[in-house]
Amino acid sequence: MKSAMxxxxxxxxEQTTASDIAERAGVTERTFFRYFADKRxxxxxxxGDLQDFVLAAIAASPATMKPMETVSAAMEGVADLLAxxxxxxxxxxxxxxxxxxxxxxLLKMATLAGAAAEALRERGVPDPVAGLAAxxxxxxxxxxxxxxxxxxxxxxxxxxxxxxxxxxxxLTAGA
Amino acid sequence: MKSAMxxxxxxxxEQTTASDIAERAGVTERTFFRYFADKRxxxxxxxGDLQDFVLAAIAASPATMKPMETVSAAMEGVADLLAxxxxxxxxxxxxxxxxxxxxxxLLKMATLAGAAAEALRERGVPDPVAGLAAxxxxxxxxxxxxxxxxxxxxxxxxxxxxxxxxxxxxLTAGA
Numbered sequence: 298m299k300s301a302m303x304x305x306x307x308x309x310x311e312q313t314t315a316s317d318i319a320e321r322a323g324v325t326e327r328t329f330f331r332y333f334a335d336k337r338x339x340x341x342x343x344x345g346d347l348q349d350f351v352l353a354a355i356a357a358s359p360a361t362m363k364p365m366e367t368v369s370a371a372m373e374g375v376a377d378l379l380a381x382x383x384x385x386x387x388x389x390x391x392x393x394x395x396x397x398x399x400x401x402x403l404l405k406m407a408t409l410a411g412a413a414a415e416a417l418r419e420r421g422v423p424d425p426v427a428g429l430a431a432x433x434x435x436x437x438x439x440x441x442x443x444x445x446x447x448x449x450x451x452x453x454x455x456x457x458x459x460x461x462x463x464x465x466x467x468l469t470a471g472a
Numbered sequence: 473m474k475s476a477m478x479x480x481x482x483x484x485x486e487q488t489t490a491s492d493i494a495e496r497a498g499v500t501e502r503t504f505f506r507y508f509a510d511k512r513x514x515x516x517x518x519x520g521d522l523q524d525f526v527l528a529a530i531a532a533s534p535a536t537m538k539p540m541e542t543v544s545a546a547m548e549g550v551a552d553l554l555a556x557x558x559x560x561x562x563x564x565x566x567x568x569x570x571x572x573x574x575x576x577x578l579l580k581m582a583t584l585a586g587a588a589a590e591a592l593r594e595r596g597v598p599d600p601v602a603g604l605a606a607x608x609x610x611x612x613x614x615x616x617x618x619x620x621x622x623x624x625x626x627x628x629x630x631x632x633x634x635x636x637x638x639x640x641x642x643l644t645a646g647a
Contacts, residue, residue: 365643403582404575425615429636430643432615436607440600461604462644468540468605469641 298322301339302384305391310336310398340388340398344405348412350375355416364422368413368434369462375438376445376454386446410435437461473497476514477559480566485511485573515563515573519580523587525550530591539597543588543609544637550613551620551629561621585610612636 300321304313315336319329333339354371362370379385392398414424414431422430441458444450451457475496479488490511494504508514529546537545554560567573589599589606597605616633619625626632 363643363646365646400575400579403578407578425619425636426639426643428618429611429615429640432611433608433640433643436604436611440604440607443603444600461600464601465604465608466644468538468601468608469637469644471538471540 298333298339298342299384301336302387302391305340306387310391310395337398337401340391341401341405347375347378347405348409350378351409351413352416355413356419358420360420364417364426364430365433365462367417367420368430369437369458371413372434372438372441373455373458376441376458379454382446382454385442389442389446406435406439433465437465440464473508473514473517474559476511477562477566480515481562485566485570512573512576515566516576516580522550522553522580523584525553526584526588527591530588530595533595535595539592539601539605540608540637542592542595543605544612544633546588547609547613547616548630548633551616551633554629557621557627557629560617564617564621581610581614608640612640615639 298318301313301318304317304321308317313336315329315333316326318336318339319326322329333342351371351374354374355367358367358370392402410432413434414427417427417430418424437458441454441461444461445454445457451460473493476488476493479492479496483492488511490504490508491501493511493514494501497504508517526546526549529549530542533542533545567577585607588609589602592602592605593599612633616629616636619636620629620632626635
């Protein structure tokens with residue numbers, strides 16, 4: 298929701314009310330609350346979809362695909378969905394400025410990792426490999442995201458994820 | 473604090489009061505509260521020490537040591553401090569049964585990763601490599617921990633961490 302993100306960026310998350318957001322978006326407060334439980338929800342809208350997407354992508358991968366490839370491909374798929382970089386930058390800045398929102402984001406990522414691990418186990422990947430691949434996939438996603446919203450990064454978020462995975466391969470190979 | 477962990481395991485975290493813990497430990501409630509702000513603190517006592525230890529270990533590593541080696545060695549050092557496996561098992565079971573405590577544990581690990589990344593940056597490791605190595609180090613620590621408190625694992629926590637790092641190397645090499 299662009300109007301909310303603009304207001305959070307302009308006047309801060311704490312200072313923005315649901316009423317402000319509705320006004321900027323040109324809708325009634327009632328309409329706002331039909332879609333969002335509160336102003337925090339605006340930032341985490343679609344978190345459930347994200348998880349469903351990752352689970353479906355992992356489940357649909359060829360059986361011969363290796364665990365880390367499977368997870369990375371799913372994360373690159375998510376990246377393709379998050380195409381609006383300016384929106385993502387604003388959202389990240391709002392979250393970085395608010396410890397409560399950072400916690401919520403952290404929980405979202407941990408839940409995603411847990412779900413991805415479960416999806417790998419269902420494909421017959423044993424523990425601890427399933428957990429390791431899932432958590433590492435989320436790390437690569439997060440680091441790729443930070444690169445993508447930074448300055449001078451490639452246009453493509455998926456490319457940033459592949460770069461992060463390459464860097465991780467060099468890091469672990471040298472350790 | 474063993475007596476608290478016993479009570480949490482026997483009757484549940486929610487049902488245990490600070491007074492129960494003090495009684496089991498054979499101290500007054502006043503003494504209990506001299507050391508812990510509340511019953512939750514018992515589970516996270518030493519979290520600050522853990523972080524200080526990791527930071528000091530990273531800062532003291534030879535300048536020639538590579539980022540992933542540096543972080544892994546620091547995590548193995550932490551593992552050496554957590555020698556009581558039965559205590560760790562009980563603590564993990566209490567946390568797994570309580571979503572609020574899981575969140576707190578997650579935050580503790582995220583804070584640790586952030587601090588380790590900062591310590592790497594101070595050694596001249598650039599981003600995104602610093603963040604990637606730090607977060608991966610914490611993942612390897614967590615997966616190694618889960619192996620260690622499971623059945624049939626090696627006695628040594630540090631060995632479980634090295635195994636997790638080896639598995640991660642194979643995972644990323646194949647992706």
